[in-house]
Amino acid sequence: MENEIYVEGLGISSSVIETIVTLAAAEIDGVAGVGATNTLSGIKAVLGGGHAVSTGTEVTVVDGALAIGIRMQVYYGYRLKEVAAAVREAVADAILSQVGVDVASIDIVVDGIVFAE
Secondary structure, three states: OOOEEEEOOEEEEHHHHHHHHHHHHHOOOOEEEEOOOOOOHHHHHHHOOOOOOOOOEEEEEEOOEEEEEEEEEEEOOOOHHHHHHHHHHHHHHHHHHHHOOOEEEEEEEEEEEEOOO
């Protein structure tokens, strides 16, 4: 299947990785959204059992580990570098604990700044 990632004989749907990334990012102060979502509504949709629209997570396999690219938005007033570092750590921990696969790299692109309502 084209939407699956294979690591050491384990097939993982890219949407599973995307959900893990989104939920891990939701725990970080300053993250407004991941992917196409522009607020925490997408993250809350996943938490509430809905489906968050996200096109902001790319995953490839590099030497048996995952290389992850994340596009996200950050709330105004937070230091981008600190938020990105916290997201990297949270995502790497979540992937390792839930999937059991190492993370080779996590690249983050901040697509926008969101002003609190």
